[in-house]
Amino acid sequence: xxxxxxxxxxGSGKTSVLLHTxxxxxxxxxxxAVVKVDCLWxxxxxxxxxxxxxxxxxxxxxxxxxxxxxYNTDAMLDWGASNNADIVLNETAGLCLRCAPYPDECxxxxxxxxxxxxxxxxxxxxxxxxxxxxxxxxGDLVSQAEREVFRERVLDVNPKxxxxxxxxxxxxxxxxxxxxxxxGPEVRDNMVLRYNPPLAICSLCTGxxxxxxxxxxxxLRQLDGFMEYRGE
Amino acid sequence: xxxxxxxxxxxxxxxxxxxxxxxxxxVSKGEIIGIxxxxxxxxxxxxxxxxxxxxxxxxTGRSILINGKKPDALTRVDPRKKxxxxxxxxxxxxxxMTVADFLQMHARSRGKGPGLVDRVIELANTxxxxxxxxxxxxxxxxxxxxxxxxxxxxxxxSDSPVVLIDEIENAGIxxxxxxxxLAGEGKIVVVVTHDPVLALMASRRIVIRNGAMVDxxxxxxxxxxxxxxxxxxxxxxMSLRETIRRGEIVEELA
Numbered sequence: 001x002x003x004x005x006x007x008x009x010x011g012s013g014k015t016s017v018l019l020h021t022x023x024x025x026x027x028x029x030x031x032x033a034v035v036k037v038d039c040l041w042x043x044x045x046x047x048x049x050x051x052x053x054x055x056x057x058x059x060x061x062x063x064x065x066x067x068x069x070x071y072n073t074d075a076m077l078d079w080g081a082s083n084n085a086d087i088v089l090n091e092t093a094g095l096c097l098r099c100a101p102y103p104d105e106c107x108x109x110x111x112x113x114x115x116x117x118x119x120x121x122x123x124x125x126x127x128x129x130x131x132x133x134x135x136x137x138x139g140d141l142v143s144q145a146e147r148e149v150f151r152e153r154v155l156d157v158n159p160k161x162x163x164x165x166x167x168x169x170x171x172x173x174x175x176x177x178x179x180x181x182x183x184g185p186e187v188r189d190n191m192v193l194r195y196n197p198p199l200a201i202c203s204l205c206t207g208x209x210x211x212x213x214x215x216x217x218x219x220l221r222q223l224d225g226f227m228e229y230r231g232e
Numbered sequence: 233x234x235x236x237x238x239x240x241x242x243x244x245x246x247x248x249x250x251x252x253x254x255x256x257x258x259v260s261k262g263e264i265i266g267i268x269x270x271x272x273x274x275x276x277x278x279x280x281x282x283x284x285x286x287x288x289x290x291x292t293g294r295s296i297l298i299n300g301k302k303p304d305a306l307t308r309v310d311p312r313k314k315x316x317x318x319x320x321x322x323x324x325x326x327x328x329m330t331v332a333d334f335l336q337m338h339a340r341s342r343g344k345g346p347g348l349v350d351r352v353i354e355l356a357n358t359x360x361x362x363x364x365x366x367x368x369x370x371x372x373x374x375x376x377x378x379x380x381x382x383x384x385x386x387x388x389x390s391d392s393p394v395v396l397i398d399e400i401e402n403a404g405i406x407x408x409x410x411x412x413x414l415a416g417e418g419k420i421v422v423v424v425t426h427d428p429v430l431a432l433m434a435s436r437r438i439v440i441r442n443g444a445m446v447d448x449x450x451x452x453x454x455x456x457x458x459x460x461x462x463x464x465x466x467x468x469x470m471s472l473r474e475t476i477r478r479g480e481i482v483e484e485l486a
Contacts, residue, residue, distance in 0.1 A: 118327050118337070143378075144283075144318045145338045145385050146327055148311045152341035163309065165284075172280075175289035 001077060002087045003187045005069070005102050007127050008111030009120070013137040014091055015044050016168025017111055017177070022051050024178035025087065033085035035076045037069050037092040044091070054083040064205070065092060066099040070193065073103060077187060087181065098198050100126035103191035107184035109177075111135045111166075114142055114150050121153040126195040128154070133180055134161045137168055236299055237261040237393050239282070239420050243445060244293030247274065252444030261393070264411070264421045266431045269440030275424045276321070278440060279396050282422060283318050284308065292443065312343040317390035319382055319414075321398045325370035331381065332366035339389050348388050355384035355413070359406050361477065383410045397423040400430065406470070408433070408463070429466050432459035 008014045018034070025032045033054040036044050040059065048055040056079055060068035069092045080088035092101050102108035110131035112124065115138045121128060128134060134154050139147045151163055162180060166173030203216045217231040243255040259265050267275045277292060285296045285308050298307070298315060307313050327334055335349040349366070357363045360380035364373065373381065379400070386395060395414045400407050400423065407430060415421045425431050432455050439447040451459075475482055 115326050118329070140320075142324070142326055143320060143382050145334075145382060145390070146325065148341040149327065149334060149337045151311065152337060165309070170280075170291065172284065172290065 001081060001085070001187050002181070002184050003073070003077065003103070003106040004087060004089045004109060004181055004184065005106045006089060006091045006109045006111065007093075007101060007131075008109075008135075009097075009113060009116065009124065009127075010093070010095070012111045012113040013166075013168040014111045015047060017135055017137060017166050017174070018089060018091055019047060019051065020166075020168070020171035020174035021177045021181065022048070022053060022089070023171075024174050025181065026051065026053065028178065028182065030087055030178075030182060031085050032087040032089055033080045033083050035079070035088060035090045037065060037072075037090065039065050039093055039095065054080075054085060060093075064099075065095055066101040069101040070103075073191070097123070097125045097127055100130050100193075100195045102130055102194045104194055105185050105187050105191050107132055107181055108194070109133045109135060110161075111137060112154070113137050114139045114147055118146070118150045118153045121150070121157050124157075129158045130194040131158060131161055132184075133164060133177070134158065135164050135166045135173065135177065137166050139165050140167055140169075237420065238297075238299055239394055240297035240300060241278075241282070241445070242295040242297065244288070244290075244295075246442050246444035248442070250444070252446070254438070254445035254448060257438065257445070257448060259420050259422070261420060262415075262418045263436070264415055264423060264434045266434035266437035267422065267424045267440060268426070268431055268437050271426075273440045274443035275440050276398055277443065278438070278445070279318070279398055279422065279424055282394070283316050283396055285316070311341050314342075314390075315392055316394045316396060317386040317392035318396040319379070319386055319398065319400065325373060325378060327370050329370060330366065331364055331368050331370060331373075334370055335385065335389065338385065342389055342391075344389060352381070352384045352388045355387060356380040359383060359410055359413075380410075383414060387413050387416070392419075394420045394422070397421065397425075399424055399426070408466075429459060429462055432456065432462075 006014055006018060022032050034048045035056045035058060036042055037058045037060060042057060045055045045057045058072060076088055076090055108131045110128045112134060114136050136150060154163060164173045164176050203218060208215055219229050221227045239259045241257045243252045246252050267278055269275050281290055281292055281294045282296055285303050286294050287302060288295050307315060331353065332349055335352050336346045339346055339348050353364055353366055360376050364377050364381060400410055411430060423430055423434060431437055432451055434451060436448055436450050438445050439449060472482060
């Protein structure tokens with residue numbers, strides 16, 4: 001069984017890229033299944049369902065979507081196995097850009113939109129910097145020079161990644177992506193995350209709503225950069 | 233740049249999946265080849281196939297060979313090895329940076345030094361009206377200025393042996409000068425155009441209909457003569473345009 005975790009900035013075209021890639025995978029005799037993780041709502045299961053492959057939706061709701069994904073990775077693989085899949089494609093809505101939901105034994109794919117400008121790769125963080133493959137979308141909306149500058153910026157922050165220029169409308173790049181996925185690693189036991197989670201359990205995560213500084217605990221960083229520990 | 237260079241297009245299928253009539257086309261170093269056909273017929277799609285050196289993996293099913301061989305994977309993606317430079321129709325800059333910073337970064341992405349930046353700007357300013365300065369922000373450039381800048385960028389920084397041009401006539405720049413600049417030094421130039429001057433400057437033109445290459449027309453002697461005559465008309469129109477741009481009065485018919 002192979003695991004693919006596909007993450008990316010909102011609106012970058014993750015689902016469109018995946019739809020084209022799945023068609024190519026199916027054509028080459030693979031048996032992919034999709035788990036779509038979103039926060040509040042999605043109708044992507046209907047889009048994936050039209051391809052005639054097993055689809056499962058997970059809504060993280062008030063749980064952090066990255067944590068939800070990691071917590072449920074075993075369950076996704078079991079579900080994939082019970083549906084006779086050989087590749088589980090997990091599309092996730094990683095949002096705060098602080099974590100990256102990539103286990104070490106998956107194919108980690110980050111989808112990023114070229115029209116967000118060449119400074120964006122510097123802001124995306126571990127979602128981009130720990131990915132195996134970076135898929136650049138919407139390149140048809142900018143000049144070739146701008147695409148190349150964007151590519152250079154991606155390589156600045158993640159020198160080892162493979163870059164694929166993809167187009168969610170025409171399906172450009174789907175063939176290469178499907179090929180790389182087919183050559184990806186097999187999942188074994190005891191996967192670990194590629195990137196450490198944030199500094200501490202956040203008091204907002206545990207339900208704190210009061211704003212004043214005195215109500216917050218953990219390893220905290222002040223506006224001037226000073227880091228302190230507050231708590232028991 | 234390599235000594236030998238040929239670009240081969242192996243035909244695929246039209247919009248209905250029917251094999252296209254032209255199955256094989258070879259273009260050699262130094263040739264300007266046109267692509268003509270009604271709007272929406274698939275001219276830009278052919279350009280895109282060449283740009284990504286398609287290997288039967290695009291909707292058209294076409295394959296592109298370089299020097300008769302299938303290009304390796306890195307040639308397809310790494311800008312430092314890229315054989316194709318493209319001047320596309322879409323020319324809006326979204327990068328929030330100055331012309332000089334952008335060109336410097338582009339030179340780096342192509343594995344070249346920052347010394348080329350001034351030359352690009354200088355060359356761009358020979359093609360457009362209001363001059364571009366190194367400190368200008370990309371996002372405030374006009375359509376014509378952007379085109380001029382990218383034309384000069386392709387001539388100096390990208391400097392790829394194959395240059396693809398999509399409807400340069402819409403740019404409001406000196407199109408013949410731009411074409412000559414890009415065609416210099418023995419490149420293969422593929423130009424999508426509705427413009428009779430540009431179409432007849434090409435030695436051959438591919439005719440596209442319903443997504444397929446249906447014919448290849450070699451520019452005849454008669455057509456070359458026609459091209460010379462319409463070039464004069466075109467230059468006259470261009471000079472009138474300049475006169476009006478300068479805010480002067482048009483006095484008489486030449």
